[in-house]
Amino acid sequence: MQVYFKKLKSNAILPKRATPFSAGADLFACLDKPVVVKPNETVMIPLGIASQTSKQDITMLVFARSGLASKFGITLANAVGVVDSDYRGEWIVPLHNISKQDFIVEHGMRIAQMVITPVIFPEILEVNQLDETERGNSGFGSSGLQ
Secondary structure, three states, X not given: OOEEEEEOOOOOOOOEOOOOOOOOEEEEOOOOOOEEEOOOOEEEEEOXXXXXXXXXXXXXXXXXXXXXXXXXXXXXXXXXXXXXOOOOOOXXXXXXXXXXXXXXXXXXXXXXXXXXXXXXXXXXXXXXXXXXXOOOOOOOOOOOOO
């Protein structure tokens, strides 16, 4: 399988894995000037790239980088981004600052990571009844903490 990336801006950086077996490939900010993400603010950061995949039954998931989240409080506003195989627009990452300090995003900074995974396209059907299970409709912590 291949993923093709087109640079939409000449200074864009293609996704790269830090090591040969990294599950995620780093995604890089593509900026003309630094951007400040203030506490409790979300800023849309462009990557300057668009993509196409050689297979239709995959998706590219965008996750926060653990170092940015744990050290600086920078995460994704949408928790996990989903880039569908038929999307051809520019990739943009919504960074959110949960810290009490301003965070400056500069061009070329690794701001997120992409993980590619298969997708199943089930037929969606409406029914009048679902099978009974032992769990039933118990949810939201019903199994306890330990």
